[in-house]
Amino acid sequence: MRGGSVAVVGGSIAGCAAALAASRGGAERITVFERADARLRDRGVGIGVHDARYAELRDAGYMADEMPWAPLNRRVWSVRDGDAEHGRAIGIQPFPFRAYNWGSLWSELRRRVPETATYRAGAKVEAVEQDAEGVTVRLADGAPERFDLVIGADGYRSVVREAMYPGTGAAYAGYIGWRGTSPDVSGLPSDGLDAHNITFPGGHCMAYRIPDGSGGHRLNWVLYTAPPRIDGLHPDLRTPTSLPPGRLNAELTEHLRALVAEHFPPFWAAKLLSTPAETTFIQPIYDLDVPHYATDRMVLIGDAASVARPHLGAGSVKALQDATALEAAWVAGDSWKEILEGYHAARGPVGTAMVGLARRMGSAQVEETPDWSAMGQAEFDAWWQEQNNGSDRRSGFGGHSLKSS
Numbered sequence: 001m002r003g004g005s006v007a008v009v010g011g012s013i014a015g016c017a018a019a020l021a022a023s024r025g026g027a028e029r030i031t032v033f034e035r036a037d038a039r040l041r042d043r044g045v046g047i048g049v050h051d052a053r054y055a056e057l058r059d060a061g062y063m064a065d066e067m068p069w070a071p072l073n074r075r076v077w078s079v080r081d082g083d084a085e086h087g088r089a090i091g092i093q094p095f096p097f098r099a100y101n102w103g104s105l106w107s108e109l110r111r112r113v114p115e116t117a118t119y120r121a122g123a124k125v126e127a128v129e130q131d132a133e134g135v136t137v138r139l140a141d142g143a144p145e146r147f148d149l150v151i152g153a154d155g156y157r158s159v160v161r162e163a164m165y166p167g168t169g170a171a172y173a174g175y176i177g178w179r180g181t182s183p184d185v186s187g188l189p190s191d192g193l194d195a196h197n198i199t200f201p202g203g204h205c206m207a208y209r210i211p212d213g214s215g216g217h218r219l220n221w222v223l224y225t226a227p228p229r230i231d232g233l234h235p236d237l238r239t240p241t242s243l244p245p246g247r248l249n250a251e252l253t254e255h256l257r258a259l260v261a262e263h264f265p266p267f268w269a270a271k272l273l274s275t276p277a278e279t280t281f282i283q284p285i286y287d288l289d290v291p292h293y294a295t296d297r298m299v300l301i302g303d304a305a306s307v308a309r310p311h312l313g314a315g316s317v318k319a320l321q322d323a324t325a326l327e328a329a330w331v332a333g334d335s336w337k338e339i340l341e342g343y344h345a346a347r348g349p350v351g352t353a354m355v356g357l358a359r360r361m362g363s364a365q366v367e368e369t370p371d372w373s374a375m376g377q378a379e380f381d382a383w384w385q386e387q388n389n390g391s392d393r394r395s396g397f398g399g400h401s402l403k404s405s
Helices: 013-025 051-059 102-112 159-164 234-238 250-263 266-273 315-332 336-367 377-388
Strands: 005-009 029-034 046-050 070-079 088-101 118-121 125-131 134-139 144-147 149-152 171-182 194-200 203-211 217-225 280-289 298-300
Touching: 005 013, 005 125, 005 134, 005 144, 013 029, 013 102, 013 149, 013 315, 046 051, 046 102, 046 203, 046 315, 051 088, 051 315, 070 203, 088 102, 088 194, 088 377, 125 149, 125 159, 134 149, 149 159, 159 298, 171 234, 171 266, 171 336, 194 250, 203 266, 203 336, 217 250, 217 266, 217 336, 250 266, 280 336, 315 336, 336 377
Parallel strands: 005 029, 005 149, 029 118, 070 194, 088 203, 149 298
Antiparallel strands: 046 088, 070 088, 125 134, 134 144, 171 217, 171 280, 194 203, 203 217
16 A cells, blocks of 8 residues: 555654654655654663564664674573672573664664654654544644554553553553663673673662663663652552653662662672662553554554563564564555554564563562572573473563564
8 A cells, every 4th residue: 555644653763663664665744753852862771682583673674784782692690699799690591682772773763764754853742533534643732733544653651552542551560670871891791792680589680781872882781679668659650650860769769779789799789889870760660462553543563552571672672573564564455454454463462472471571580589599500491491481582582583473
């Protein structure tokens, strides 16, 4: 099907990929609405992409060799062991991944959005309204604009999803991710070629090297644990949100720093505790799955459609995979109905499976952690097999295969 006008609500990685898919599918007019005024390239958190997922996305034309990345070969799980600098390894896994900086990956995708598409930063969409002829997009200034199709790429607080499924929001999982990036990559074991999972009762922390966007590297880390009960904090977490630098509750920060000081090997404790406050933030963990990725003239992509806990490392990868499936459905379909039905058939079941697997991994790695200190490699391997429950091990970080969808 060729022609038609398309609005993409959200201009981050999912939105740029959606615009690219719509252009390749043959849309005549594409407008991307991104609410942020600031440059998204300044977001510097890490993204992990399995080598096989990268090859699929490269072949589909959504990733490329020139996008800055850092190689990862192994994942090392460890526990504190007295004064041992790096602790004691309890499990080592092959880890054929490529680590990216979110901001630089977005920049590369933004550059690939065709010049024929209009990208409008600082354009906040307040509502979308569907009728038999198309969709009306209403901006914060009240101005309405008409389109044949709207793609919701606006994340876990999606306005488009709210229009499709009123009241269906992301559900708080009961724990948080404390995230940070540090310029201090000195002394990383194995010259930075390993990803490290530091374990403790009630959670773990993953740390690995990513490009800094300027030819060097940064240390990216995320610590998962349930927060203490602090008055005034939990209502913020139960409503889909994040706590950026400057809004972190002092009591929560003190609790997390004390946890690191008590349970982390000296090397990793020093790395986390020296991370600049301006590059640390809190990411509450949520679950979300919708009944259908598309309705008559509206379609969801990325976190707007489903939110899997970050243990899969699949947020950005899934958004790119969604875009490739949308492009394929667009090329094959003869009507909007065929396009949207084909897209949901390809991605809806995959999204549901990813949410379920991520819940199981969150339970095993945060909510009901084993006695990490009693583990060696054999015990770790048995625990890992049990928590994955026969799933493709590659999906443990970096997303499902495109071919399986």
